[in-house]
Amino acid sequence: MILETDQALMDRERSNELPKLQVSFIDSICMPIYEAIVQVSPNFEPLLKGCKRNRTCWLILSENGEVDHSLYGLNDE
Known part of the structure; x- marks a missing residue:
């Protein structure tokens, strides 16, 4: 699973x-970590937010289905 995710992140054809x-990464990795940190110290609540x-x-963005591939939303033109 992790290898497949890494490959998708590096594949320009799958950038959508x-x-x-x-x-998925935020749900499975980030949120549990931040929630645990906030339980230890509520001062970290801004990180969770x-x-x-x-x-x-x-x-x-995932519901919209469109990804802007330009740098900072600027076109190369």
Whole structure:
């Protein structure tokens, strides 16, 4: 599973899968870590909130189905 995910991240032909992969990574790796850190020290709550906002952005992109491949949203033209 991890190898397949890594391959998808590096494959330009599969770049449309990136938002979905990011949501999966956040759900399986990032959120549990941040939630555990916040339980130890509530001072880290802003990190958890940032992770949730980041997930929301990637989720919107994955539902939209379109990925902007240009640098910072600028076209090469």
